[in-house]
Amino acid sequence: MTREIENLSPEAAAAEHARLAEEIAAHDRAYYAEDAPVITDAEYDGLRARLEALEAAFPELAHAESPTQTIGAKPSGKFAEVRHAVPMLSLGNAFDEDDVAAFEARIRRFLNLKDDETLAFTAEPKIDGLSASLRYEKGVLVTGATRGDGQTGENVTENLKTLDKIPKRLTGDVPDVLEVRGEVYLSHADFAALNAAQEAAGKPAYKNPRNAAAGSLRQIDPAITATRPLRFFAYAWGEVSEPLADTQSGAVERLKALGFATNGDMKRCEGVEALLAHYRDLEARRAELGYDIDGVVYKVDRLDWQARLGFVARAPRWAIAHKFSPEKAVTKLNNIEIQVGRTGALTPVAKLEPVTVGGVVVSNATLHNEDYIRGIGKDGEPIRGGTDIRIGDTVIVQRAGDVIPQIVDVLKDRRDGSEQAFVFPKVCPVCGSHAVREEGEAVRRCTGGLVCRSQAVERLKHFVSRKAFDIEGLGDKQIEIFFDIGLLKEPADIFLLPNHSDRIQQLDRFGETSVKNLIASIESSRKVELHRLIYGLGIRHVGEDTARKLAQYFTTWDAFSGAVKQASGGRPGSQYIELSNIRGIGPVAVGHLMEAAEKVASLQPLDVSLQEQLRFVHEKLNQTHRQALADAYRTWERFVVAVQRAFNEKPSAAYLELSGIDKVGIVATESLVEFFDEPRNAAAVSRLLEHLEILDAEMVVSDSPVAGKTVVFTGSLERFARDEAKARAQSLGAKVAGSVSAKTDYLVAGPGAGSKLTKARELGVNVLTEDEWLSLIGDA
Template sequence: MTEAPQRDAAQRSAAQTEAAQRILQLRGELDEHNYRYYVLDEPSVPDAEYDRLFNELKALEAEHPELVSRDSPTQRVGGEALAAFGQVRHEVPMLSLGNAFEEQDLLDFDRRVREGLDLPGGDLFGDGALIDYSCEPKLDGLAVSLLYQDGRLVRGATRGDGSTGEDISSNVRTVRNIPLKLHGEDWPGVLEVRGEVFMSKAGFEALNARQLESGGKPFANPRNAAAGSLRQLDPKVTASRPLEFCCYGIGRVEGELPDSHIGILQALKRWGLPISPELKLAKGAEACLAYYRAIGEKRDALPYEIDGVVFKVDNLAFQRELGFRAREPRWAIAHKFPAREEVTELLDVEFQVGRTGAITPVARLKPVQVAGVTVSNATLHNMDEVARLGVMIGDSVIVRRAGDVIPQVLGVIAERRPADARAVQVPSQCPVCGSAVERTQLIKRSKGKESVSEGSIYRCVGRLACQAQLKQAIIHFVSRRAMDIDGLGDKIVEQLVDEGLVSSPADLYTLGFDQVVALDGFAEVSSNNLLAAIEASKRPTLARFIYALGIPDVGEETAKLLARALGSLQRIEQALPEVLTYLPDVGQEVAHEIHSFFQDGHNHEVIAQLLERGIDLQEEGGPHAEFAACASFAGFVDKLNISGIAATGAKNLADKAGSLEALIALSQDWLELSVMKGLNGRAKQALREFFAKPQNVERARAIEAQLREFGMHWHSEKKIVEGLPLAGQTWVLTGSLEVMSRDEAKVKLENLGAKVAGSVSAKTTCVVAGPGAGSKLAKASELGVKVLDEEAFLAELERLAG
C-alpha cells in the first residue's frame, strides 16, 4: 500500500473512532435526560438543549450508519415504563414526529411529501400540486392511548418508549373530559384514541397555589405538573389535579372510519372526545406557514401551553403511501416555535437600584437566542431567589423568556458547575451613590404585638440623594398612568438629572425653554411641546397624583381607593393607620407605609413645592358617604388591636361601655370589669394593661378625634348613601375590546362602583371577554363565573346608565 492511501485510511479510522466516542457520549446524555424526563418527571435541560443533542446524534449516525444500534435514542421515542405500573404493548407503535425549526424545513417537508406521492412540483408557471394538511397546536403535555371496546373505556396507557407504555387505566378515568362511554352508536367496536393529557394555565396556577398553601413544592411548568399527576400510583391524587385531554389521532381500529385525518377527528368529537378548537385544514405549505404565524401571535392568549404546530397530510390513502421512517411518519411534522428556554453561562451578577431603593440582582449572561430574541440579561428577583436557585457566578443556567415577560433564570445545571464558580454577594454600599445598603425588616402587626423578621429586599438608604432612585422616581411620576407628561421619556429624565436640572419631581415645573432646548435632541418645536405637556399635567385627578408620588405598596387601585374614600389630599396626608384600615383591602402594613410616607419631612416638602408650583388637584371633595358610614364603636375597639380582644369581645365591650371615655374608665375599674360577661380573664387583663399606658390612651383619643374630623364617628350625622349599581362586585377584563379601550371600560365599571381585578377567582362577579381572551376566560369557565362579550357588556352599561 502506498503512503497516501495509508494516510487516508488512517484519517478515516481516526474520524470513525472520534465519531464513535461522540455517539456513545451523546447516547449516554440523551438516555439520562430521557430517564429524568419520563421516569423521574424531573427534566434537567430545556427542550431546545435536548433537540440539539438529538439532532447531532442523528447527523452522526447518518454519516456513520455502521455505528447505528437498536438501543440508540434515535431508534425509539422515549423512556422505559415504571415498574410500579403494569406494562401495555402498543399494537400500533406510538411514534414521535420529525421537527421543523425554520420555514425552509417545512417547505422541504412539503417537497418530500409531493415527491413521495409522485405529484407534480412547482415551476415558473405555478406552484404544482397542493397537499391538504391538517393543522393544530402542539400541546405540551403527556401523550396517552385510550382503548375503547364496544364504546366503553377499558384501558389507558402512556406512550412509554413507543412500543411499550405504562398502564394508567385507573388514572385516566379520573380526567373529567375523557368519556367513560362514547356518545352515539356508529363508533367502531375497537377504537384506540391517542392524544395529549395536559394542564391549562389557570389550572396550573391554582394547583401551585394549593401546593404552596399546604407546604408542598410547586411544579416547574404545566407539562411537568400534568405528567407527574397522571403517573401517580394513587388515582385519588390524579383525581385532585386539574387535568384535561385533547385527542389528535388513532391507533388500533376495528371498524369503519372516515378517509381523512380531520374527518376522523370530527367523528371523535361526535363521539364525545375533545379535539383542538384550533384545528384547521390548510392547502399547501404557504397556508401552513400562515397558520403557524397566526397561532404564534395568539400563543400567549391560549389557555394552555403549546410549543409548536403539528401538520399532517390529511388524506389517509396518501399517509399509507408515504409510510414511516424508523421512529417517525413521513406524512407529519411538528413545526416548533423558537425555544423559550435555553442554557447559557452566568457571567456575572450586577445590582440595580429601583425607585424605592431596592437593590435587585440582575444576571449578566453569555448572549443566547431565546424565543427569537438575543438575551444577555435576566432577572434574579431578590437574594432569597438566588439562594433558592443555588446559583453561582460561572454556572450553566436555564433561562426562560415568554412573550414580553422579562427573561428569568429558572434553574442551575449543577453537574456543569466549574471549579472556579463564585458565590453571589450583596454589595455593602449602593453601586450608584455609595450609601449604605441595609436589609429590610418585615414588621408583622397583630393584636397587641409586633414581630420583626428579615425581609428578602436589600435597600439603599440614600433616597433621592441617590441618582438611580431619583431617576426612577421621576420616571414613575411622569408615566402615562401617573401625571402623564407626554414626551418625557426615560432618556430625557436621565439627562435632566445628570445635568442637575431636576433633583425632585417638583423641579420639573421650574424648567424653562433655555434649559430644555440645550438638551440633546431638542430644538425649538420639541422644547415648546415638552413644556406644554408639563403645563398640561398640572391638573391631575387626586387619584393620579397619589399614584404618581410612588408610595410603597400603593398601586393604581389603592390610590383610587384613597382618593374616593377620603376625598382630599389633606385628609390622606393626615390619616392615621387605624383610620386607613377602614378602607377595604388596606391592611395594617400598607396603612403604616402610607402614614409613614406622608410623615416624612422630605416627602412633605416635595408635595408642598408641587402645590406651590401650580399643581391643581381635581375631583377633591368630602369623604365618601359609604366610607363615612362604615365606622362603629365596636369596630373602633377592635382596631385598637388589644391583645386577646377580637371582633366578638370588642362588640361586648362596646355594648357595655358605649363610649371611649367610659371604656377607659371600665378598664381601670377592676371590680366592674371582673364581673363583666363575654370577655375572658386574659382579655380583661390585656384591656387593663393597654389603657394603663398613657401613650395608648392618647392614641385612642387621637383616632376618635380624627374619626370626628372626617365625619366618620359613630355619632356623626350620616349622609344618605346612594348605592352604586355595581358596588361590592368584582369584574375582570380580558382580551381586546373594539368599541372602547380596556382602560375606558375599567373607568366605566369603577364609576358604577365595581372593583376591576387582574385575575379571576371564585369571588369574581363577571368577566368581560373580547377577542383573544385566554387563560382568564378559561378560568371563568372552570369556576362557572358569568361571562359577557363586548356587545353584551355595552348593553349592560347602557342599561345601568339608564
C-alpha cells in the first residue's frame, strides 16, 4: 500500500472511489456497447487496480459489487446470448507480500484451521487475454461463449472452433456435461506478425496482444477469426455432471488428459513462502514466457474447502490474483487540470508528456487532492519528503499493480526555475461557485450543487450507468447534448425524452433507428429493481453493495424510505459521529464505549500510557481499538470528555437499526439522511417515482426457516468464523444486522457475548446458541 493512500482521509478516499467507479462505468459502455474504447485495456485495468488499493487501505469502501470485482459488461448484441450455467467470476487482487499473507490468514480464519494444519494452493500465471467457456455434452463441443457480464456471455461457438488448441470432441472417460473455462490469448511472436500484416494492409495496428485476441475472437465472420493465431489455456470449469477430481491441481491434470492445453507453470504450493517463491520465479522469467501475464493466480487446492469458502458476490473467497510489482518511467508534467465529479469533489489530474510505462503509453495521472500536490498531508506529515509538485516538473510515473498511472516522486535536481507552483482553485472551474474544504477532509468540493453543470451531468451519467438503471444508448455524449439543449436536467426528465423523439431525431448523429432504440431502452428501464434505484440516486457513500444490502433488508421502497425518515429524527451528535469515524473503531467498539461511559467518568487517571489505561475501560476493547483511541485522543482527559459527550449524543433506535445493517454503517446512514432531508432532493425523487415501477427485492432463499428474518451474531463462534456464519445466513435469505433492536428475530450468541445478549433478553429476542442456530438452518 502506497504512502499517499495511507494519507488520504476517509472522505477523500470515498470521493476518489466514487469518481473512479463512474469512470470505469463510462469506459465499460465505450468498449462493450459502443465499440469505441478511449483507453487501452491496461489503462482500464489500472483504474480497477487503484480501487483495490483504496479498498485495501479503507475497508469500509470494499463491497461485493465494487468495480474491482465486476465482470465485463452486458453482451453487445452483436452475437446471440448464452446464459452461463455457473457464473464466470472475477478475482480480487493482491499487490504485495502483505496482501498475500493476509489472504492466507483470511482463509485460515474462515475455515478455522489450526496454525499447523496444511493449507495448499495452486499458483499459476495470470494470462492477459480473453476469458472463454466451452460446453461439452457427451464429449462434443456444443457451445462456446465469452464471459460477458459473468452471468450472460456472447455465443462465439463457431469462432472458438477455429482454434487448433480447442478439441471439438473429447474421448475417454468424459463427464456427460463439462464446461471448460480458460483464456484465449496471442503469443508475442504471433502478435508481432499480426500487426505487421495489419500495417502492410494499411490497417491500424493493435495496441497490445489482449486487445488483438479480444478483437479476433469477437469477429462476426468466423473465417476472419480462423486467420488469427489464437491460443487457449484451460484452467477452470463451470458446470460438470460429475467431479473432475478432489483438488484444483488434480482437476487441471484431468483437463490436460482430456486434450486441453494447460499451463505447465502451474504449481502446487504449501504456505505463503512457497507461493511467493513461485511468484518471484515467474516474475523473473516473465519476458521469456512468450505471452503476456500480469501476475500469478493463487487458488485453494482442496475443492471441498473452496465450496465452504464460497463467494463474495461475483468473486471467490478462495482465489486471488497477485499482480506484479509496479513499473516506473520518467516524464514531464505539462499541466494540471481539475475535474469535478457528481459529488462536487475537485480532483486534480496530471497532463503528462506521453511516456511508455510497462508497454502502455501514459499521458494522464491522478494527483488525488491539493495536499498530495503540496507535499504535506492534512495531518502535517510529509508526502514524498515534503516536495511539492509543480507544472513543468520532471516526475516519476508509476503504474501500481502494473497498470495504474500515478506520480510518485519529483526529480528536484532537474528543476531549472521555470516550473510553476500550482494554486488549487477556491472556486469551481465549471460553475464558479465556492469550492470548500471541510475540516478534517483532504478533498475540496464545489458548493454549486444543482447549478453546477459538471455535478448535474455526472449525476445523470451515474444514474444511467450499467449497475444503476443501465439505459443503453444514453451514453456520456448523449447526456451532455441533451443537458445543454435543455431536455435533461434531472433523472425524471429521462423518462420524458420519448415525448421529444422528433426533436432528438433532428440532432446530428441521431437517426431514426438510434432514437427508436433509445426510447425502447428508456421504456424498459421504467421497471427497476430496488437496489438499482437506491444506487442510481448517487448518494455519497452508498455504493452498489450498500444499496443491495439496504434493498435486501427492507425489500420495498416504502419500507426503505420510511426507515430513513425515522432515522432522520434521531441523528447522533457530532462527537458520537467523530468517535464512530475513528479508523479501527467500528460500531461494536462504540457500543462497548457507550456501555462503559459511566465507568469512564469514575475512573481516575493512572501514571501509564493512554493505551494501557484503556485496558480498564471495557474488557472487549482489543489492542487495535485501544491503539486507535490513543492515537485519536492522546490524553485520558480528552478521551473522557469525548466519551461523555458521545454518550449524551447517542442516536435513536431507528437510526441504530439503519446504521447497524451489515456493511452499512454510520457514514452511509448520515449520507442517506442528509440526502433525503434536502427538500430539492426529496422533490426530485418524488418526480422520478412517478415514472417508475419499483420491483421489491427478492429473498435469496424463500423457503428456509430464516428467510426474511433478522439475525445478529455476537460472542466468539466456535464452529464457524463470523464471516462464514454471516455469509451462510444471507445465502438462506436472512437479514444480518450489526446491532440488536426490537425487530431482531434471532441473536446467535457464542461464548463471551455481552451487551447484545443483555439487550436481546430485555427485548424478548429469541437467543440461540451456535448449535441451536445450526440445527435451525439444517447444518447441524
